[in-house]
Amino acid sequence: MESEHATPRALVVDDERQMRDIVSFALETQGFTTVEASDAEKAWAACERQAFDVIVLDVMLPRASGITLCRRIRAFSDVPIILLTAKGEAADRVAGLEAGADDYVVKPFHPRELALRAMAIVRRYRDANAVSRIVNGGLEIDPRTHAVLRDGERLSLTQSEFSLLLALASRLDEEVTWTELLQEVWGTDSLLGGRDMVKTAIYRLRGKLGESSAAPRYIHSVRGLGYRMPRLPPA
Missing domain, CATH: 3.40.50.2300 (Response regulator)
Incomplete structure (x- = not known):
């Protein structure tokens, strides 16, 4: 489409x-x-x-x-x-x-x-199509085709979920703020209602990655700031 x-x-x-x-x-x-x-x-x-x-x-x-x-x-x-x-x-x-x-x-x-x-x-x-393929732990992200694999299994992500994942995976070990994610994924830097939008997308994305906020592997919360994806060894 x-x-x-x-x-x-x-x-x-x-x-x-x-x-x-x-x-x-x-x-x-x-x-x-x-x-x-x-x-x-x-x-x-x-x-x-x-x-x-x-x-x-x-x-x-x-x-x-x-x-x-x-x-x-x-x-x-x-x-x-x-x-x-x-x-x-x-x-x-x-x-x-x-x-x-x-x-x-x-x-x-x-x-x-x-x-x-x-x-x-x-x-x-x-x-996003111009960015090279990213591999982190058991996660593989291909920006050109928008394919995401977790432990070899292809995930079905929306465009905002994919952009959110790519924003974090492109800056491994870095803390990415709420404002930066809003700007990169949704084109706005307003936190008025925006924080709930990010939280909802993160919740859905974590579910598809098979993790939760209580036991995260790929998406870690940074209290009062935003989120971070740690650099992981090959699966």
Whole structure:
């Protein structure tokens, strides 16, 4: 589902025509080509027809919700997904991140900020392909293919989970702050709500790595600062 075209492609999914037009215009000013869909089924059909570099997805859609669509897409693709949520709906944001979304923007929002965040996510996704393969303990990370192996078993990670893992694995034995992770993975340095976003992603990532905060192997918490991945001997 991910596009390999030089010009990034975005799918904008919202049941309100005016909102779709606003988001599409903002993305197009940043160099995106856009496709619009008014509900989950039309969005899914668009995904089957062509590849996208990012999907901007409203949580509140008729019939099937944006979170349901996010989960459906995540079953076979790691294309970056940005959720649009209503102000104060923290439950939607958490549910969206748990479903595999990479970022969220709360309505009302500045269209240019959304477009810049979308471009930042696409840039990080593409830049990761230029990084060499990383091996640490029983963990193997291939940024070019976005493949992650743990003890020879391939893991299924979302784009934000992959970017988070890569950010830590690229700086072994270094303490990486909350702010640095927010900037590198989500394109924001605001800790307002951002710390919960990092915690949720770390929790999911640890689960997929087969570890917990009580007995970490790869991701260690640094109290009051962030996280660290220790350098480990070959498995």
